[in-house]
Amino acid sequence: MPNSQMTPGVVAGRLPADAYCENFADVQPPLGPHEAAVAADRCYFCHDAPCITACPTSIDIPLFIRQIATGTPEAAARTIFEQNILGGMCARVCPTETLCEEACVREAAEGKPVEIGRLQRFATDTLMAADVHPFTRAAPTGKRIAVVGAGPAGLACAHRLAMKGHEVAIFDAQAKPGGLNEYGIASYKTVGGFAQAEVDWLLKIGGITVETGKALGKGLTLDGLAADFDAVFLAIGLKGVNALRAAGEDRDGVRDAVDFIADLRQATDVATIPVGRNVVVIGGGMTAVDAAVQSKLLGAESVTIVYRRGREKMSASTYEQEHATARGVRILHNARPVAVHGNGRAAEVEFEYTREGPGGLEGTGETFRLPADQVFKAIGQTLDGAPAGLKLDGGKIAVTGAGRTSVPGVWAGGDCAAGGEDLTVTAVAEGRDAAEDIHATLMGV
Structure with a gap:
């Protein structure tokens, strides 16, 4: 049991039972057929569509929207899945407001883009509800590939390789399975067990086995995998969490935000998850926002996000920041933690105001305190357990081209690989592209 759950003031069941159902309902209900038709009718079907360029997986957005408009959402779904086999999840969690929808011509002309994300969800949900898989496997190649990590990058890589006729073993x-999609996304963004339903649907392609409870260093070695398989794809994510480097961060009531989010995602009843009366979340990304909003939804009275730089430097999108404040979360900028105070357990967090100086971020010497019986660290994650012998770049696995590492026969993608953005959709693209490169390498094409 995490220390924060034993801290007085951090308790479960702060709200009436029916409040949890309402608070953790689907944050953006799906479009119905008529609503989807109306939304699709707004698309200009641009021949040089900027939305396609803005999509990390390069989905032909005008085509799939036209297919919805003509009453063939299943065909639209296939168009999506050809580029992004996790298009259903991405429709729910992608920051479309800063990707395809920001690039939409309607956004530039009217300030109201075509609802690309919701239309994508309508199409993918329609096909998945029909319980069919849109792709079939090619003839067996006799090649076997190991994929380490069953998150978005690993799943996308495995599916594409299986389509090509290879046998794939996923280890997690x-x-x-599911990785970030299963353990790291706010519960209200993906309700009803969708993450696991999507994995089950994806595996219907065949040719993929999944072994859980196995990781590099815990039952697996890179040398062993390289000896047993024709190629290896590493999608091990980022398991380490950065320290606050503040006095008292080991006090009861201080924990990693990713663990809190995972507890919520795996809870059969969110009302059983303890939450503080006064919650402070330290960080400026999506993990910080998800932890803060869900703390409020669980019944915390005061929730504050504190970020060391200005609002424009926050990696959480403006949309997500505004969603948090609309839920009652306060966001403070230009402050960094100095110490967590309390008699054995968290009671206050002391911060120092910051500013951008000639040498970068610096403290002003002026401090303030916030009451906090629960503190969440959301200041980024680090690669933990990278195999020896792999070249690193900025603390992540160095890659060239479509995920090739410094070790022949080993590819990498997703959050553990250097260069990409830490987004689900980017991880999918990297897994897909690595699979294509693995196939071409193994088959000599």
């Missing part, structure tokens, strides 16, 4: 440290 967790009890369930």
Whole structure:
């Protein structure tokens, strides 16, 4: 049991039972057929569509929207899945407001883009509800590939390789496949067990086995995998969490935001998850926003996000920041933690105001304190357990081209690989592209 759950003031069941159902309902309900037709009718079907360029997986957005408009959402879904096999999840969690929808011509002309994300969800949900898989496997190649990590990059890579006729074995440290989609996204963004339903649907392509509870260094070695398989794809994510480097961060009531989010995602009843009365979240990304909003939804009275730089430097999108404040979360900028105070357990967090100086971020010497019986660290994650012998770049696995590492026969993608953005959709693109490169390498094409 995490220390924060034993801290007085951090308790479960702060709200009436029916409030949890309402608070953790689907944050953006799906479009119905008529609504989807109306939304699709707004698309200009641009021949040089900027939305396609803005999509990390390069989905032909005008085509799939036209297919919806003509009453063939299943065909639209296939168009999406050809580029992004996790298009259903990406429709729910992608920051479309800063990707395809920001690039939409309607956004530039009217300030109201075509609802690309919701239309994508309508199409993918329609096909998945029909319980069919849009792709079939090619003839067996006799090649076997190991994929380490069952998150978005690993799943996308495995599916594309299986389509090509290869046999794929996925290994994952967790009890369930899915990675970030299963353990790291706010519960209200993906309700009804969708993450696991999507994995089950993806595996219907065939040719993929999944072994959970296995990780590099815990039952697996890179040398062993390289000897047993024709190629290896590493999609091990980022398991380490950065320290606050503040006095008292080991006090009861201080924990990693990613663990809190994972507890919520795996809870059969969110009302059983303890939350503080006064919650402080330190960080400026999506993990910070998800932890803060869900703390409020669980019944915390005061929730504050504190970020060391200005609002424009926050990696969480403006949309997500505004969603947080609309839920009652306060966001403070230009402050960094100095110490967590309390008699054995968190009671206050002391911060120092910051500013951008000639040498970068610096403290002003002026401090303030916030009451906090629960503190979440959301200041970024680090690669933990990279195999020896792999070249690193900025603390991540160095890659060239479509995920090739410094070790022949080993590819990498997703959050563990250097260069990409830490987005689900980017991880999917990297897994897909690595699969194509692995196939071409193994088959000599």
